[in-house]
Amino acid sequence: MDSLLYMGVRITPASLPSDVTPGAWLPRATLLEVASGKALGAVTEDQGCDTRQEADARALRLGKRHVMKVLHQG
DSSP, X not given: OOOEEETTEEEEEOOEEOSSSTTOEEOEEEEEETTTOOEEEEEEOSSOBSSHXXXXXXXXXXXXXXXXXXXXXX
């Protein structure tokens, strides 16, 4: 899945296979402030998904929520 530019932050899905539950994927996305090139870390969720595509889609939603609520105090 491709990255997403949201409010000046590039959100890139980077979901990982679960070590605990075989076949499950854990949503994860990295955040990068485009203007400065500063890495803002990653957002993750412990609830696994059945497919990588599902986990990546959830990771993008988590990233957007994080940018909106935490970084832009909205």
